[in-house]
Amino acid sequence: MAIHKKEAFTQKEQDLAEFAKAIAHPARIAILKVLASRNECICGEIVEVLPLAQSTVSQHLKELKNAGLINGTIDGPRNCYCINWKAFEKFNTEFNILFDTLKVKNEKACC
Amino acid sequence: MAIHKKEAFTQKEQDLAEFAKAIAHPARIAILKVLASRNECICGEIVEVLPLAQSTVSQHLKELKNAGLINGTIDGPRNCYCINWKAFEKFNTEFNILFDTLKVKNEKACC
DNA sequence: TCGTTTAATCGTATATTTGCGATATAAAAT
DNA sequence: ATTTTATATCGCAAATATACGATTAAACGA
Structure with missing residues (x-):
């Protein structure tokens, strides 16, 4: 892979791809669930x-x-992590936009 | 990475991660857009x-x-590709379920 | 049949990801 | 001041992903 071609695409496409990459591992999805399941921000309990x-x-x-x-904030010797809802909502929206875009463009399936 | 740990997680988590991985590259997002932008299934035009x-x-x-x-169907010397809407809808739904699950679990943000 | 066209696959190089143990760091407690 | 505790980071190994050129394969047309 001599040269990276990611820059050749739209910024939105890159952002969305980066987000997808972040959740492209079951461990990270599981981590997000753990973070969401506790009202207080947990850290080492995930382990x-x-x-x-x-x-x-x-x-x-x-x-x-x-x-x-x-998000992560230092809280003594332990670190407090929690979901960044703003970013999460943003990407959720972006995803739906992508889905809708694809849907609108392609009214009739072909194969 | 001696052993793969992906199997240690939920099947849903694995499926969702696999889907995310598939769209975790701007080129593939762009390809999906090209496929959706044409009513007839295109193949080499993507190149x-x-x-x-x-x-x-x-x-x-x-x-x-x-x-x-x-989906891809052989059509002479050229290959016809198009979006599998069934699978796409399914993953879109799964995504929204994940988002909603996280949201419901975590009513109040902490940091 | 032979060439043309289209797409898949092979081979290769490099980058990135994933995982762990070991070590370092930083704050709290003693 | 020293120990404990919780995390981050380093170093390493192996697996995957990314990209390309070259080759192969498959179907159509002349």
Whole structure:
């Protein structure tokens, strides 16, 4: 892969792809569910619930944070994570827009 | 990565992750748009529109097909591709379910 | 039958992802 | 000040993904 071609596409396409990539792993979907299932923001409890090592969970959290899907605030020796609803809603909307766009453009199926 | 841990998660989580992975590349989003933009099923025209080599587009199409998002029927020397609306709708629904699930569980944000 | 056209596949190179153990860091508690 | 606790990060190994050119295959037309 000499050159990355991602830049050749729309910013929206890139953003949406990045979001999809963030949730493109069952572990990260599971992490989001754990985060949502507790009203207070949990951190290391995820490790107890999931069948993954602490370092692996930490890495997944980092990716989710990089994608902007979760927030993290330092709270003593522990870190408080929670879902970034603003970003989440935004991407949910973007997704639906994509779906609708495809649907509108393609009224009749062909094969 | 000695062992794959994907099997350790829910089937729904795996399915959703696989779908997300399929659209986790701007090229594939663009391909879906091209497919939807034509009423008749196009194939090699994608290569003309996208800044990618023929083999690369073929590979992306294969991944989309493996994920079940598009159908392909042989039509002479050319291949007819189009969006699999059934699968697409299903995943759209699954996505919204995930979003709603997260939302319901987490009434009040914390950070 | 032979060439043309279209698409898939092969081979290759490189980048990224995934996972873990080990180590480092940073705040709280003793 | 030192220990404990919770996380992040480093280093490594292996798997996947990405991209391309070259080759193969398959069907149509001359």
